[in-house]
Amino acid sequence: MSNTTWGVVKDGVIIPVKALPEGARVEIxxxxxxxxxxxxxxxxxxxxxxxxxxxxxxxxxxxxQETDNAQR
Structure with a gap:
């Protein structure tokens, strides 16, 4: 089954316009x-x-702050 969604590339990473299911196979x-x-x-x-x-x-x-507290 094929479903189309759109996205944009931001800093070299694809940002889809909606959440994708975990483990989904995609074609770019x-x-x-x-x-x-x-x-x-x-x-x-x-x-x-x-x-x-x-x-x-x-x-x-x-x-x-955690690092600062650990050093004290």
Missing amino acids: VICDGPLEVPPELQAEFDAWELASSHALDLVERHAG
């Missing part, structure tokens, strides 16, 4: 020209990217 086809992304979907991508960045900052800050 490069489309001619850039895909038109609706503004509301682009806004959602941007929000997820910002949230991920903030979460990573919090984890790195917490890890730094």
Whole structure:
């Protein structure tokens, strides 16, 4: 059974527009020209990217505090 979903490449990684089932076999086809992304979907991508960045900052800050506490 075949199902089509779209995605974009960000920093060399394919980001699908919807979640894929674990273990799914995929075929990657490069489309001619850039895909038109609706503004509301682009806004959602941007929000997820910002949230991920903030979460990573919090984890790195917490890890730094753990290291500081361990050295005391």
